[in-house]
Amino acid sequence: xNERHGLLARxxxxxxxxxxxxxxxxxxxxxxxxxxxxxxxxxxxxxxLMSCQxxxxxxGLGQIQQxxxxxxxxxxxxxxxxxxxxxxxxxxxxxxxxISEPNxxxxxxxxxxxxxxxxxxxxxxxxxRSREGNPRGPALALRRKEWRFLRSGPWTERFTLSSGWxxxxxxxxxxxxxxxxxxxxxxDLRWLFLVPDSDEARVFFRVKLVVRSxxxxxxxxxxxxxxxxxxxxxxxxxxxxxLMAPCFHPEIPDCDCCFESGGRx
Amino acid sequence: xxxxxxxxxxxxxxxxxxxxxxxxxxxxSRAFGDPHELIEWSTAQELCLDMIDRxxxxxxxxxLPGTPLESSDSLPPPPxxxxxxxxxxDLNRTTLFDRVYLEQMRNRxxxxxxxxxxTPIPGEPGLFLLTITVKWESSSGRSQQVRHRRIxxxx
Numbered sequence: 352x353n354e355r356h357g358l359l360a361r362x363x364x365x366x367x368x369x370x371x372x373x374x375x376x377x378x379x380x381x382x383x384x385x386x387x388x389x390x391x392x393x394x395x396x397x398x399x400l401m402s403c404q405x406x407x408x409x410x411g412l413g414q415i416q417q418x419x420x421x422x423x424x425x426x427x428x429x430x431x432x433x434x435x436x437x438x439x440x441x442x443x444x445x446x447x448x449x450i451s452e453p454n455x456x457x458x459x460x461x462x463x464x465x466x467x468x469x470x471x472x473x474x475x476x477x478x479x480r481s482r483e484g485n486p487r488g489p490a491l492a493l494r495r496k497e498w499r500f501l502r503s504g505p506w507t508e509r510f511t512l513s514s515g516w517x518x519x520x521x522x523x524x525x526x527x528x529x530x531x532x533x534x535x536x537x538x539d540l541r542w543l544f545l546v547p548d549s550d551e552a553r554v555f556f557r558v559k560l561v562v563r564s565x566x567x568x569x570x571x572x573x574x575x576x577x578x579x580x581x582x583x584x585x586x587x588x589x590x591x592x593x594l595m596a597p598c599f600h601p602e603i604p605d606c607d608c609c610f611e612s613g614g615r616x
Numbered sequence: 617x618x619x620x621x622x623x624x625x626x627x628x629x630x631x632x633x634x635x636x637x638x639x640x641x642x643x644x645s646r647a648f649g650d651p652h653e654l655i656e657w658s659t660a661q662e663l664c665l666d667m668i669d670r671x672x673x674x675x676x677x678x679x680l681p682g683t684p685l686e687s688s689d690s691l692p693p694p695p696x697x698x699x700x701x702x703x704x705x706d707l708n709r710t711t712l713f714d715r716v717y718l719e720q721m722r723n724r725x726x727x728x729x730x731x732x733x734x735t736p737i738p739g740e741p742g743l744f745l746l747t748i749t750v751k752w753e754s755s756s757g758r759s760q761q762v763r764h765r766r767i768x769x770x771x
Contacts, residue, residue, distance in 0.1 A: 576700055
């Protein structure tokens with residue numbers, strides 16, 4: 352008993368029982384190997400898990416960022432879309448811009464940009480086409496094309512996507528991107544044209560898109576609402592011409608107060 | 617002087633190393649895992665900004681879309697579709713987006729329509745304060761909200 356206690360004490364203190372350089376016992380070697388295997392397994396699994404998570408997070412965040420950037424680009428372009436002066440706002444579809452029917456997956460519109468001292472017009476096309484031949488891949492392929500638009504004034508003609516724009520109005524192709532949006536894994540894209548019932552001197556576009564995340568195949572919906580001013584903007588900000596007159600109150604919209612002093616607002 | 621590590625010391629060292637590694641992996645899982653909260657905040661921000669854009673030029677005398685009729689004298693409110701929200705109101709026209717969006721909104725405890733308030737600003741008759749609030753319960757169970765305010769011109 353005393354001998355056993357003595358061995359344990361020596362083992363605990365790090366002293367080998369017989370001599371200072373006798374080497375490991377079989378039991379020690381086996382335990383060491385078992386511990387080593389456990390440590391290596393845990394380390395390998397930990398590193399693998401971290402790499403997977405890093406890859407998934409980077410991919411997922413990159414995909415969200417790409418989709419957000421696409422929506423922001425669309426917002427910028429549509430916000431400065433050329434809208435012709437028309438009597439009814441609903442008539443803009445088929446005139447100022449074209450949306451594919453019946454699904455609304457593609458759009459063509461003219462946008463303006465300031466380049467130096469001149470305003471340059473461009474015809475932008477976003478076309479979402481079904482992918483064929485790869486059932487495991489994303490459902491849609493997005494292609495963005497941009498041409499110089501040579502028509503400088505307004506127009507009254509009506510078009511469809513199949514008939515297209517008059518060739519004399521279309522300049523050289525400036526941009527043609529499809530591969531850029533491949534990693535987006537687009538499953539659905541819709542363009543909606545929305546016209547308010549009351550006259551707000553603006554119309555709206557809602558863009559809805561669904562992307563599929565890489566790893567789990569989960570669907571992620573993203574959407575944005577874009578307002579576009581129309582040329583029939585009223586000259587005053589309210590129904591009364593004297594918005595800033597001291598007599599005017601929004602809860603009592605009595606426009607007579609505007610004419611009390613002098614007849615003209 | 618140069619005895620090196622004992623067997624017991626080695627085992628203790630290994631246990632400590634494993635104990636340090638496990639929380640690191642757990643922390644990494646949380647940090648790099650599913651970006652639930654990012655998507656939640658992003659959805660809430662999008663909803664608020666959309667509604668700010670929609671109602672910043674909306675006629676102040678007009679009731680908000682989808683609200684109940686206040687009295688028989690007041691103007692009838694326009695249908696909810698006039699809010700131009702992300703979800704399609706007409707069930708016959710819903711798409712994959714609407715189905716996925718609605719499901720995720722339900723799972724995250726979002727209400728599809730944010731709270732919209734229009735408040736007159738005392739002393740500024742041509743202006744009003746537009747407040748849009750989105751509330752939801754986050755994946756961690758906490759109650760969250762995003763509120764955007766903007767001063768707008770009366771139309």
